[in-house]
Amino acid sequence: MIARLLAIFSALIVAAPAQADNAPQTADLDFLIGDWNVTRVNRPGQEGERTFTGSLTCEPALEGQYIRCVYYFERDDRGPIHDEVFFNYNSIYGTYESLWVSATWPIKNTMRAEPGQSPDAMTWTSEFLIENGVREYVRSFWNVSDAAGFSRRTDIRTSEYADGEWLHWMNEIVEPASSTDP
DSSP: OHHHHHHHHHHHHHHHHHHHHHSOOGGGGGGGOEEEEEEEEESTTSTTOEEEEEEEEEEEETTTTEEEEEEEEOOSSSSOEEEEEEEEEETTTTEEEEEEEESSSSOOEEEEEOBTBOTTSOEEEEEEEEETTEEEEEEEEEEEOSTTOEEEEEEEEEGGGTTSOOEEEEEEEEEEOOTTOO
C-alpha cells in the first residue's frame, strides 16, 4: 500500500513540470522580441486616412517578467508618436496583458487577451475612460505570419454608441528591420 502511494506521488511529481511547460507564460509572446519596421494606417479606407512609418523595438524587461516594446513614428504635421508597451502573462488574473502608455496621448490603456488562444492569432480587448465621462472600447486582432512579421487590426467604439458598430480604427503591418536600415 505504501509502495503504491509512493509510486503515485512520484508519478505526480514527474508529471508536474510537463504540465507547467504548457501553461501560458510571457515567453509565449517572445516573437515580439527584435527590431521591426512598422506601417501604421489610421482610419483605413475612410476620410482622413493617415499613414505613418516607423520602428518598433522589443526586448525582455524586468528580469524577463515582461516584454517592453517601444514604437516610434515621425510626423510631418506635429511631434513624433512615441508609445511604450509592456506585455506579460499575468498568472494571478489568468490573462495576457499589455500596458500602453504614450507621449502623444495622456491616457494609459491596459489590454487583455485570454489564454487558450494561439499567440499567433490573438484578440486583445480593453475599455477605459477618455473624457467627459465617455468610455472607449477597443479590440485588437493580431496575426503572426512567422519570422516575416505580424499585423494588428484595431477597432473602437465609445459608450456614446456602446451597442453601435465598431469603427475600423487602425491597421499595422510589422516586418523585420533589415540590417541595412539606419
